[in-house]
Amino acid sequence: MVLRSLPCIMVACFFVGPVTTQDALGFDPSVAGLLKPMVDPDGNDGFKAMLSRGYMPLFNGKDLSGWRNPYPHGNAKVVDGEIHLTADNKFFLVTEKKYGDFRVSVEIHLPDGEANSGVMFRCHVDPNRDKKVFGYQAECDGSERRWSGGLFDEARRRWIWPSTKGRSEDRFLSHEKESKAAFAEPAIRDALNRNGWNRFEITCIGDQIRIEVNGVQTVNLRDETDKVGFIGIQHHGEEGQTYRFRNLFIKELPLVPAEQAVELVDQPPVSVTKISDSVTLVDFGKVAFGNVAMRIPDSGADNAIVRFGEKLKEGRIDRKPPGTVRCGQSEVRSGTGERSSWVVPTPINRRNTEQTGSHPPAVLTPEAWMPVMPFRWVEIEGWPVEFKPESITRRAAFAKGWNEDASSFEGSDEVLNQVWDLCKYSIKATTFAGVYVDGDRERIPYEADAYLNQLSHYMTDDDVRMAAHTFDWLMENGTWPTEWAPHMVFMAHAEWMDKGDTDWLAARYESLKTKTLLDRSGKNGLVLSDAMDRNKHDIVDWPKGERDGYVFTEINTVVNAFHIEAIKRMAVMARAVGKEEDAKAFDARVELATAAFQETLFDEESGLYRDGVKTDHHSIHANFIPLAFGLVPEDEIAGVASWLCEQGMQCSVYAAQYLLDGLFANGCEGKAIELIKNDGDRSWKHMVQSGTTITWEAWDLKYKPNQDWNHAWGAAPANLLPRHVLGAQPAVAGWKTAMVRPCVGGLKHAKGKIPTPVGAIEIDWRNESSFELRLSLPEQMDAVVSLPATEGSTGVLLDGKSVDAARKGGRWILADKVSGKVTLEVK
Incomplete structure (x- = not known):
């Protein structure tokens, strides 16, 4: 600059x-x-x-x-x-x-x-x-x-x-x-x-x-x-x-997406506690973005102070919270309170409203709302009369028509259930801006944040338009990290797979060509990184301390894995919109780059991927990203996956999406579930036990001192649990065919509801003496089914009758698709 x-x-x-x-x-x-x-x-x-x-x-x-x-x-x-x-x-x-x-x-x-x-x-x-x-x-x-x-x-x-x-x-x-x-x-x-x-x-x-x-x-x-x-x-x-x-x-400009996509919901307090003669603490139970409406007394003291906060300290709102944990205050005057309610806005944070600067414009909320911020507690000081619970309402901003009943998850592990509740609510609470933003510090969409948010939004609500709106916003207001650009390809592919809207995809296909990193690729198909890329643009993980000692070189393993996955998905989308010559060219590029990736970056001696050329360092990122994207040759998967299981959660809440995706997809679901509910401070169990009601930007403040406490990229289990533990994902665009592949991971049972554009999928499985799955599919959908092969199992029953199924590794794959309501049992 x-x-x-x-x-x-x-x-x-x-x-x-x-x-x-x-x-x-x-x-x-x-x-x-x-x-x-x-x-x-x-x-x-x-x-x-x-x-x-x-x-x-x-x-x-x-x-x-x-x-x-x-x-x-x-x-x-x-x-x-x-x-x-x-x-x-x-x-x-x-x-x-x-x-x-x-x-x-x-x-x-x-x-x-x-x-x-x-x-x-x-x-x-x-x-x-x-x-x-x-x-x-x-x-x-x-x-x-x-x-x-x-x-x-x-x-x-x-x-x-x-x-x-x-x-x-x-x-x-x-x-x-x-x-x-x-x-x-x-x-x-x-x-x-x-x-x-x-x-x-x-x-x-x-x-x-x-x-x-x-x-x-x-x-x-x-x-x-x-x-x-x-x-x-x-x-x-x-x-x-x-x-x-x-x-x-x-x-x-400016666009204000929330005007069309978000509504204010009136919420009464959960509790009102008198702290002292002059101070009352109001608890709304969970953090939400909003402000309050109050019935101001007609007479008494001229001014009262209303404080908003995300964190308590010794029973009071923490006025100097760490990082970018939020606290703010506004003043109110005596007025017409008993006859009407006054909106008390939160203070304005200039950083998350500015439209010009060294970063893309912040996403504005409607002026008619007055300013909003994330808070759970309200502290009222100097109220001239006794404060009544009915005197205050929080006006919380959520996606219009959010359907709480659209999704559910319940398993045999109570911690996992609590993690689901935390992550599902985190997705709901962070829809306040009308597009997916990175929390309250900047209120800016970032591509990787948005993709993780998108995956979880699909799994928690049944009317998801925000993903497409966020994609369009980011195509016009992109950010700087290298790997964030391919996430735009992922976002478009995920939206098409969810909705099946080929016209929507066709209108955006050509613009995606600028997001594949092909402009940095060499003659062997691999992406090259110069000094500026190595020092700034190539991100691998964020914050920097979460990179597991990653060594940055001119051929970066993580960057190239993202590049190959992006052009692989581009080939699929090119065919979907009738661009067959493009599809063939992308396919050829995938083949070229994949061969070079394996030859250049895989260390035969260790059976692991190096961080890049000219280094023998093997970070977990250089291994779980290729694993998640299917780049590891079949005969090397067990070795890479086994090594990853020994390393633990040496990555951020963002990268954990890909680590856990790779483990769930490659027979290590037990380890994946263990990592989600680990006893240490690098797990979602730690967030649950902290008392937070929205997921964090990082595992803990000590890993990112300036972190937000309202960050949806920390809510990955909201998509991981439905997609892997319940086991439903789209196999064909528009959910015409689903893939149902439940992962047991040591659980005794799990059930839940997964929303799709054509209706809900309901799954209820038990893993006891045998594995039994009750599956209900919408009318317009069929499913390819893969079931865990229990010890000594010899086949699969469909509604009590034997069906053709092939054993592959630790799973039984049904030869034919299923539809409607069925009961499947592994015998």
Whole structure:
């Protein structure tokens, strides 16, 4: 990041592109076709995609309503749903309406020969000037210079990024070398399709400006010169040339997802305790995001203090809690209390409401709510009369229509049941923002956090739209870690598998190409990490102390496992949307990278994976991530899994999702369940025993001193227990076919309900002298069934009759699918 203070301008430029050493390390140019999102030739798919993603058309496809030409020259007309500009002198067609904060998308097709165009934004029109339109422009550069996506200040300051002598003001020349180097990088240099359609996307929030060309970010800087203005498109003035524009869309910002997706629920207190003559403590039983409504006395003391807190200390709200555990206070005045309730807002935390800075914008909650924060306890000081329980109500924010009865889990281990209750409620309580956020500290979606939240949301509620909304948010507001980008592929795949909505997937498929890490892959298929990646971007686990001594090298085992899994899922999704050539190319890449992964990173002597090249260190992360993604060869699985079982929980609550997934899927369910309810401080049992009601960001404050106490990525058992212990997952998109594979793990019995878009699956199994499973499937669903092979078992009965089943390892696999209500018994 480069931060500069300049006269009249503040610029902070963040270049996000391929690392500069990739060519030297062997970047493979043959993957170029899978890197760049393709713009469809007729534009119809693009139009539907933009509507699907919540954009509003700036152009109706029929006439130029809402547009004007402020010049006496130039011609604009509508041809087959496109705007065609012709002229013999430069001019701009501009909107009649001004816009402030927004994300705008425009597709441009340049004419042959000399051509230059662009998208004006927050621009101005002065009819008295020769150059009537001036201001910001996202450059569309058809010349060999290849500065498409650069920021030009039309008829004013000229080139801002990149800058160049003679065409930039002196204050911008300090970053001339850096900005020109950025535009020499292959991803940016080649972003424009010179002879076809190109999608330009510009995001403006406050003083922050971001430009993307065909999914490649070219500019991210701050400039406070203009905060509002028109949108415009340009003809450069070449006589006889036609510039074409289509699919002009805008999404005005900020979005407030909670306005549509969340509701406030009135909750009475669980208890009210008088602490002293002047202090009353109100307990709402669990932490929730919200504020309170109170019946304020008509008379008495002028002011009373209302404190909100997540933590108690010696029977009072802890006013100086550790980390980012929340505490705050507001004042109330005597008023009309007995006749009506007043909303008492929580204090505002500027960090989790800011829209610009070194990170993506925070997710705002509706102004009508007034500020909210997470709290369980309310402390009232200076109340002039006796405080009554009916005088206060918490207004708690939860996803609209949350169905408490949609899901359930109960097993023979009471600790596991308590863990389920904690994790299920954690998912419910953290839906307050309308998209999945990382807790209260920043209120920002992060890709890995969101994916874990998504998996658990599917398993706990029966109307999950928030996952798709979060995906769209993150595609426009991505974060920095290397492995977080492939999580976007995982999110899209999981949403498609859950809903089966291929149209939704098709509208987003092309944009996912930028999230696979293929831009960093070498000729052997493996992703390469330069010094910046090794020191900052490659994350492995978070916080840093949870990495089990991981050694970062230029070929990182964890990064490559995520990359291979991402392109594997891309191949599946490519076929689903009819992109067979892409699917074949992804398949070939998976085969190439997987072979290189095993040859380069597997240590034959130890039977384990190294952290990377040029190190003999074997972290648990370098082994459980490949195990979870099915990368370990079949004859090596037992050795890797056995070694992992000996290591314990040497990872964070985030990475535990993948550790436990790998153990459950590979015959180590007993160890997985043991880790969930361990007696130490690195387990969910520890969270339960602490008294928390929402899962934490880390196992304990000593592992992450600034952690949130309201973080859904710590709620992995909300999906692990239904998916593995009960054993239901989608096998075909839309749950047309389920995979039912219960994992016993030493439990005597387990039962529960798993929500799906086509109805609930109910499972009830007992593991005593034999294994018996009662299964109820929705009408539209069948299931592939895999049952644990009890000692000495010889087959499987279906409703008392023997059925064809094959023994594989420790499981019986039924030859035929089942449907409806059935009872299965392993004999």
